[in-house]
Amino acid sequence: MLLLLNLIPTKNASMKIKPLLDYIRKYVDLTQEEEAILTSKVIFRKYLKGQYILQHGDVCKYQCFVISGCTKTFFLDDEGQEHIILFSVEDWWTSDMGSFITQTPADLNVQCIENTELIMFPIETTEELYDKIPKLERFFRKIIERGLVATQKRLIRNFSLSAKDRYLYFKNQYPDIEQRIPQYMLASYLGITKEFLSKIKSQLLLED
Amino acid sequence: MLLLLNLIPTKNASMKIKPLLDYIRKYVDLTQEEEAILTSKVIFRKYLKGQYILQHGDVCKYQCFVISGCTKTFFLDDEGQEHIILFSVEDWWTSDMGSFITQTPADLNVQCIENTELIMFPIETTEELYDKIPKLERFFRKIIERGLVATQKRLIRNFSLSAKDRYLYFKNQYPDIEQRIPQYMLASYLGITKEFLSKIKSQLLLED
DNA sequence: AAAACATGTTAATCTAGTTTAACATTCAGT
DNA sequence: ACTGAATGTTAAACTAGATTAACATGTTTT
16 A cells, blocks of 8 residues: 555655745745656655765765755764764755765765655756756755855854854754754864863853 | 047956956856846946955945955954955955845955955846846856855864964965965964964974 | 054963863663 | 663863964055
8 A cells, every 4th residue: 555655656746845845935936837847857765864865975966955854964074073064954955065066076974863854956957957947046046145155154153253152053043953963963063072062051051 | 548448338348357258158158249248237346455345234235256456355253353254366256145145234344455356246237137148147056056165165174174274275275365465364364363373384384 | 764553473371172081861772 | 670872961181272462574654
């Protein structure tokens, strides 16, 4: 019975793709035909907690939209230290853009820290999709613009805020994410050690 | 005589815009008509050393391509400390993308640290330009993708490299820029104090 | 040529954040 | 219920980089 249901891809796909279409609608208006073309060109996929969507050294073949779950994007420095640069939850994107646009081996790793459902845009169909649906190119331009601004602001925060203020900013900006991830991963994201994050939190508890 | 020459805008413009057209050609191929439309929609402007192209609090109305000269993009933190996030020289871009895309007051300042010649893309004609020349939207998508990757890599470097290694990276990546800017600005860009940069440089001199 | 200002150096003291290591706690697997 | 692995806390010693301040050099302005 379950197997049978899996043989009806369009119905299945049209339900799963809803979060993405809702998201796209905030930026551009697609016709029903355009939505159908889009649906036919993307890939739905589930990963289990711990699985890698992208591994350092592999060429990044997809830009991924997260339907459910949570991923961490990180790299390992020369000492093998893990540095998390992004958590992606529902309605966020993940990939190694550098690897994707140049089709060279990735510096970054993307690993699921929860069971995760994704919609993947394969590199082979991306240009075709832009040609067929110029509005999608506009959409991607806009979200990449926003991505650039967000990254720039993060850079600024790292320059100008103390570790404590970066933690408070994160807590305030993404109140739900803190509950979903281990503290040592948050410490890595904030650019500090887990011990120091622990110290910051106990200091904050004393303050009020 | 000089005045007379200035009355021939097209010829003037067609000479000045060459560096931009050469730059665009690396990403997309424009027809002669498209190049002419582009030329008619952008603004050429010169600034003197010290002048501001954008000031914190103003809404950013332009994305600027640098033909000659050098600008610094910076912000002031709560203590009034200046943090430089970008130097833009020939063939680089500058603006406050966050302010530009949302048309809200800028966090950033852009100031010329040399006499600087720019080509400015005004916000009012940008969408029109994208509609008339979809290849330009592709062009901007591509350069913004590259901008995002560069910013992300800078974030990674700030997390994983020591001040010394960040300095060496800069020196290696932009050997000519170091000669054009005062050390205290480079220190600000690297996220360290000018005194510490001075120490790093004297340490490096001792090393070999 | 002097004054004034911008930039650079050196060195002492200070601090934010790291490292190490010992000990709790939580939670999954048997 | 027991064990081991993953995660979290605390505290001491340590280090990268900041701060302050005194002095040096260079470059505009008058």
